[in-house]
Amino acid sequence: MHSFGYRANALLTFAITILALMCAMASVSDNFNSQSPTSEVQVLNINWFQKKPDGDDEVSLTLNISSNLESLFTWNTKQVFVFLAAEYGTPKNALNQVSLWDGIIPSKEHAKFWIHTTNKYRFIDQGSNLRGRKFNLTLHWHVMPKTGKMFADKIVMSGFRLPDAYR
């Protein structure tokens, strides 16, 4: 009843249960964090806008993205994955979401940023529906914890519009 094997087993089970409990509590503590992120995006330039040989529209943009995501970081945060997506509807598709740029914020010190960039990923439609198209630019973030539940949310910035003609 008190052999080494039994004691080792009891100790191990106890240790693992406590560890799991601590991970769960760490994760629950993230729920008490009140978040107040801000963000602003400007489309500085439409670099070019064409219909590709396969019939799909493609546009290249230069963007200015500034944001303050410091309030998302807690002691249990490993990194925040942030990305900007263009969102729009077309006659055939109820919703299109195309990620234009993404980045990884490794710590709170890097969470207030400003960048000037062309779109990292190609903005291609399924079809030729982009002329004169209104779209939203939504900044999404994904808080990845050191352990536990991941949180995601977004800020929608609307009012953008593509040119009526190719250029």
Add this chain to the structure above:
Amino acid sequence: MIWKTLMCVTGSESPVVVVLSESMEPGFARGDILFLSMSKDPIRVGEIVVYNVDDRPIPIVHRVIKVHERKDTGEVDVLTKGDNNSEDDISLYAPGQRWLQRKHIIGRAVGFLPHVGWATIIMTEKPLIKYILIGALGLLVITSKD
């Protein structure tokens, strides 16, 4: 029993997976465990999904970067990419396949535990360790007194 319960609760075939590659670093490293869930909610950009490619035995865990959802059927075309990869996943899909559909996706990652899955990786990549472990357990069973 616990596995089947988890399957029912999360609605996914495979409620817990081990991260096998470095394609999602620094967020997920090899040996981390991911908890999955599969609700009826539509697939949206930014979600981390686990998907199967036809004829490939090992599921892949990457992030959705493009979504096109049809008005009439509600079907989606989805493109994924690993955070740490420079290219999207087109080269990982079946030849000629440009998009993933909902049927390929077995779950969304909702939570994770670091490092716990290393035992699984070691046992898969160095089967000798698996045999030694099973041998030792077998010996324990035979020699224990009750």
